[in-house]
Amino acid sequence: xxxxxxxxxxxxxxxxxxADDGTTLLYIDRHLVHEVTSPQAFEGLxxxxxxxxxxxxxxxxxxxxxxxxxxxxxxxENEESRIQVEALDKNxxxxxxxxxxxxxxxxxxxxxxxxxxxxxxxxxTVVCGDSHTATHGAFGALAHGIGTSEVExxxxxxxxxxxxxxxxxxxxxxxxxxxxxxxxxTLSVIGATGTAGGTGYVIEYxxxxxxxxxxxxRMTVCNMAIEGGARAGLIAPDEKTFAYVKGRPHAPKxxxxxxxxxxxxxxxxxxxxxxxxxxxxxxxxxxxxxxxxTSPEDVLPITASVPAPDxxxxxxxxxxxxxxxxxxxxxxxxxxxxxxxxxxxxxxxxGRIEDLRAAAEILKGKKIAVKRAMVxxxxxxxxxxxxxxxxxxxxxxxxxxxxxxGCSMCLAMNPDQLSPGERCAATSNRNFEGxxxxxxxxxxxxxxxxxxxxxxxxxxxxxxxx
Amino acid sequence: MxxxxxxxxxxxxxxxxxxxxxxxxxxxxxxxxxxxxxxxxLFDEMRYDDDRNEIPGFVLNKPxxxxxxxxxxxxxxxCGSSREHAPWAIKDFGISCVIAPSFADIFFNNCFxxxxxxxxxxxxxxxxxxxxxxxxxxxxxxxxxxxQTITSSDGEVFTFDVDPFKKHCLMNGLDDIGLTxxxxxxxxxxxxxxxxxxxxx
Numbered sequence: 001x002x003x004x005x006x007x008x009x010x011x012x013x014x015x016x017x018x019a020d021d022g023t024t025l026l027y028i029d030r031h032l033v034h035e036v037t038s039p040q041a042f043e044g045l046x047x048x049x050x051x052x053x054x055x056x057x058x059x060x061x062x063x064x065x066x067x068x069x070x071x072x073x074x075x076x077e078n079e080e081s082r083i084q085v086e087a088l089d090k091n092x093x094x095x096x097x098x099x100x101x102x103x104x105x106x107x108x109x110x111x112x113x114x115x116x117x118x119x120x121x122x123x124x125t126v127v128c129g130d131s132h133t134a135t136h137g138a139f140g141a142l143a144h145g146i147g148t149s150e151v152e153x154x155x156x157x158x159x160x161x162x163x164x165x166x167x168x169x170x171x172x173x174x175x176x177x178x179x180x181x182x183x184x185x186t187l188s189v190i191g192a193t194g195t196a197g198g199t200g201y202v203i204e205y206x207x208x209x210x211x212x213x214x215x216x217x218r219m220t221v222c223n224m225a226i227e228g229g230a231r232a233g234l235i236a237p238d239e240k241t242f243a244y245v246k247g248r249p250h251a252p253k254x255x256x257x258x259x260x261x262x263x264x265x266x267x268x269x270x271x272x273x274x275x276x277x278x279x280x281x282x283x284x285x286x287x288x289x290x291x292x293x294t295s296p297e298d299v300l301p302i303t304a305s306v307p308a309p310d311x312x313x314x315x316x317x318x319x320x321x322x323x324x325x326x327x328x329x330x331x332x333x334x335x336x337x338x339x340x341x342x343x344x345x346x347x348x349x350x351g352r353i354e355d356l357r358a359a360a361e362i363l364k365g366k367k368i369a370v371k372r373a374m375v376x377x378x379x380x381x382x383x384x385x386x387x388x389x390x391x392x393x394x395x396x397x398x399x400x401x402x403x404x405x406g407c408s409m410c411l412a413m414n415p416d417q418l419s420p421g422e423r424c425a426a427t428s429n430r431n432f433e434g435x436x437x438x439x440x441x442x443x444x445x446x447x448x449x450x451x452x453x454x455x456x457x458x459x460x461x462x463x464x465x466x
Numbered sequence: 467m468x469x470x471x472x473x474x475x476x477x478x479x480x481x482x483x484x485x486x487x488x489x490x491x492x493x494x495x496x497x498x499x500x501x502x503x504x505x506x507x508l509f510d511e512m513r514y515d516d517d518r519n520e521i522p523g524f525v526l527n528k529p530x531x532x533x534x535x536x537x538x539x540x541x542x543x544x545c546g547s548s549r550e551h552a553p554w555a556i557k558d559f560g561i562s563c564v565i566a567p568s569f570a571d572i573f574f575n576n577c578f579x580x581x582x583x584x585x586x587x588x589x590x591x592x593x594x595x596x597x598x599x600x601x602x603x604x605x606x607x608x609x610x611x612x613x614q615t616i617t618s619s620d621g622e623v624f625t626f627d628v629d630p631f632k633k634h635c636l637m638n639g640l641d642d643i644g645l646t647x648x649x650x651x652x653x654x655x656x657x658x659x660x661x662x663x664x665x666x667x
Binding site: 048050057083129148196226256260413 | 481482483484486488489492493494496497498499500501511516540541542545546547548549550553568569570571572575576579580589629630631642643646647649650652653655656657660663664665666667
């Protein structure tokens, strides 16, 4: 048998039909649904008189629009948001799919709820009308975002029309230095390859530094594969993966668990597998990083300074000028002197319990020196656990707002938004113009770095506080 | 879906790299439960000021580009979120073809589902068409999907690649779901076999 990558193996196990030109109907094991990209798809089904082919494999949860203030289950004030969430309530009921409504403690960001409930398992194909579906790749699942037309296609047929991507290996060798996290890995990779560096590829992350990460750290890494342009990011499952999955509500049990393990243990890239592109980064070379511009590739170690646009080439010169103008920064300013107004800790990138622990560790016994700071746990269960562990008290005593679960200020579809010119240290995934609110200025970083910025009031090297 | 075969129209130049889907259609317009009506909000934050007045310098506000049917843009167009609202807004404005050196994956796929042809060309060819587009309303670019050619206003012809299946669907305005449903026996067979092989799924 010819050697295969992990991607090849998962792909081959899901081909329902292949045409002569390679156009494939890929079978989908899990379809995650949220309120923003699905209403038009359900409407399409209704108009064509179609049903959901596999409601048991379809899981819905509202997350993008939901307010993160307490008492929200009584109703959403914003009419358009309310209509969208109510549409999902109705669609879930009408079509008989699994559903976690706002009032359910298990509600949260779809990419946090899926793994938490054991819906996401190794070797699966997972799709969702959301680009950060890449998160689930941390389990060795082939997971990627799709548009609303494709959501409708999967609802109706449980398949997706696909052409196979190329294989890219991103190896992070060695050990990470103290203060360096999964977020710094994934941002550094994008810094090295660019936001289009992964276009046309599925990335497999490997190497000692990746193996050393917890499952939550691996989810952070895969989450941002899309920011590097890749269709999906993957990490081969190992004992950590199996331990994380075991016992979750929708994970297999008994004999099925044993059967699943037999297959899961074959899910790795063969030694002599062929790669179309290989990127290797030394773990020791990665520093705590922040973004300075309006693209996730605009990333530098916290010890660096704002770059001069002329130091770039091609279209990037104008893009960097535009970015510095938008961000209100001038070339040569040390990054650790940039003053911050707001801190946002949360999102599908960094809204899990370990993220909150890392931030709380820095904040313990300290007060914020920024205008406002908020923590938005990734799910109701993360929130409950953080309260049990005393993390919520640390955040509140430091001056953070302690919120209910949702996407919140990552994309600012709910009331959590930046004002024009407001500068935010954020643990989310996109620093695009207007992403967190019109005119808002976003610097991406790890939870520990965001907490450090909250304490000092400016971008800060977390290693100085450890 | 609307068919796409030939297009002769005004091209608007947008020489910016990494144009993301948040720029194309900001999040406040994702709250709709319809596909239509988003054209007025295409590039909203670049197109209007805080008081909702048009910003005269933005390309689609210029008189010569108000009826543009083609957009010529920089590298990695459509990066970011999976929101299909981005191609919906582009199509609703009246643009049916986007030309750029490269496209983000999800946006690229979404275009074909909505009667939009995204064309990736080498940078130097995009540069020629960008200059062409900058000439304004008198310079019409012609696109022939059947022949896979673009003709500049000066008569220069470029050929482009397109996936044969996607081309077929676009030229005939075919509904993907209908096509896939014709293959239901294959899906049934796969499902039965997978239920044996991986019963825990």
